[in-house]
Amino acid sequence: MVKLDVxxxxxxxxxxxDMPLLWVLRDKLGxxxxxxxxxxxxxxxxxxxVDGQAxxxxxLPVGDVHGKKVLTIEGLAQKPEGGTVSSPVRLHAVQQAWLDENVPQCGYCQAGQIMSTVALLAANPAPTDDDIDAALSANLCRCGTYPRIRRAVHRAAAALKGEAP
Ligand code: FES
Ligand code: FES
Incomplete structure (x- = not known):
């Protein structure tokens, strides 16, 4: 048995x-x-x-995640404080920026892009284009949505600082 917080x-x-965490998330936890x-x-x-790191x-063997906190794309949106079970979730600023910039094409890579962006903005709240390219260059997008991703990262960074995009 492996215990973790998801x-x-x-x-x-x-x-x-030694089962990869990916298959635990997808096949065991749905x-x-x-x-x-x-x-x-x-x-x-x-x-x-995993514990705040992308x-x-x-x-990643699930045994290495024992007792740790895992955050997936499903956990980014939150219920508003004081909300009820039926209250709509509030999208994370990065998810909202992705919608506002119409980033996804086929969408397959986008959960990974978003999770990497959330980690980037936690470490660097005002990334330059070069910072974004460096942080996300290992997140591949076969549809070539990179220019929209970059715009969305800037939009999300502004939103997290309470600025207009
Ligand atoms: S599926 Fe894990 S990096 Fe490609
Ligand atoms: S949106 Fe299709 S792979 Fe990135």
Missing amino acids: NGRPEEVAAEE LTGTKYGCGIAQCGACTVH RRSCV
């Missing part, structure tokens, strides 16, 4: 310790927003956060 919920999963692209840490589609879940 999106704020304690989970106990029957899995071999969290299919995190995608499988390459399986060898080269594309970024499987990016999630990690490639396709090559």
Whole structure:
């Protein structure tokens, strides 16, 4: 049994310790927003956060995540404070910026792009274009949405600082 916290919920999963976290999330917990692209840490589609750090879940044994906090794309949007079960969720500023800039094309890479961006903005609230390119260059997008991703990162950074985009 592996114990971990996923999106704020304690989970106990029957899995071999060397099972990649990606398959625990997708196959054991039904969290299919995190995608499988390459399986060898080269594309970024499987990016999630572990204790606040962006990690490639396709090559991360779940045994290494025992007792840690995992955040996936499904956990980014939050219920408003004091909201009820039926209250609509409030999108994370990065998700909202992605919508406002119409970033996705096929969408397959975008959960990974968003999770990497959230980690980038936590470390660097005002990234330059070069910072964005450096931080996201290992998140591949076969549809070539890179210019829109860059614009959305700037938009999200402004929103998180309370500025107009
Ligand atoms: S699926 Fe993990 S980096 Fe490509
Ligand atoms: S939107 Fe299609 S791979 Fe990125």
